[in-house]
Amino acid sequence: MEKDHVVLLGCGDVGPMEEPISRFSELIRPVLATGDIRFAQCERLYSERGVLRPHGYPHCRINPRMSSVFTDCGFDVVSLASNHGGDWGEEALIDTMAVFRQMNIPTAGAGHDAREARKPVIIERNGLRIAFLAYCSVLRDGYEARNDKAGIAPLRAYTYYESRDSNPGVPPRVVSAPYQEDLDAMLEDVTAARKLADSVVLSMHWGIHYYEKIVAEYQPIIAHAAIDAGADLILGHHPHLLKAIEVYKGKVCFYSLGEFIMQLERTPQNAAALVRKYGIKLDPNYPKLAHGEGCHRVLIAKAVFTKQGIQKVSCLPVMINPDLRPEALRRGDPRFDDMVRYAEWISEGYDHKFTVDGDEICITA
Secondary structure, X not given: OOOOOEEEEEEEEEOOOOOOHHHHHOOOHHHHOOOOEEEEEEOOEEOOOOOOOOOOOXXXXXXXXXXXXXXXXXXXXXXXXXXXXXXXXXXXXXXXHXXXXXXXXXXXXXXXXXXXXXXXXXXXXXXXXXXXXXXEOOOOOOOEOEOOEOEEOEOOEEEEXXXXXXXXXXXXXXXXXXXXXXXXXXXXXXXXXXXXXXXXXXXXXXXXXXXXXXXXXXXXXXXXXXXXXXXXXXXXXXXXXXXXXXXXXXXXXXXXXXXXXXXXXXXXXXXXXHHHHHOOOOOOOOOOEOOOOOOOEXXXXXXXXXXXXXXXXXXXXXXXXXXXXXXXXXXXXXXXXXXXXXXXXXXXXXXXXXXXXXXXXXXXO
């Protein structure tokens, strides 16, 4: 008998760089196999072409064969809306899109032009149609897709500073807001996707990296506007850390799911730069994940879709081990309890209620 619902499992950033690639997914494959649709964010360019852009990162372009991590995990749809999508120019991004096309994995958030980058991916399972849209708020100038240029679907934000009082030198309040034209385009896309699908999932590459707990002011503005327009679920990523979970009008926004399968070799140079620039502490147990303490905590978002909408949203606590392999935690494990406490801490100030059901953290208003 065919199921009348669809289970989505949503993961954060993916992009290991060390072979054999297949080992990274070994512990988590059985969990991912329980989903009907599996989503991830791609953090690499899979190409041997292109020219490194100023301020781009050399390690973001790797051999196309390393893209096999996405088939190893069984991902069904992937966002390419990364802040590194333009690091090696249009050629490398176009090659990356082609690599996923060859793997029969549809991609959202990037395209040969703006129209393609904003086009939803629609996955049909068990008689339900789920639309996926993807955008990036942390793009460098020139990385965005245009009418005549390949690139990333932008949902950019700007920053300004408000003085707190009349005393010179008092730290100002940092204010951020989305570009109105980008916000309007996203809302237009969500509205159009609602007409094509039963539910809409929005993927957002956004937020403040390295700093625990902090959510930028522009993020709830985008999240609430998207939900008002018809988005049913928001999957956030980019900050290298978990961020708040919020329930708004009955819909859930994961501001950051954390790094799912990532890798960044720690060198004296990049370690010193991270400590100097962000004041972060580096975990000696993770020499190949140089993003600071806390980045080993990860969540997999889980949503159950029906014709009537999303019936249940939860998350699966996951811990990245020192070999950089994600491991799903089970109730009764002290690390599971630690993850529940951590999720409560980072979500302070945002509407939510967490209850533990088996090995899942269920999320309600």
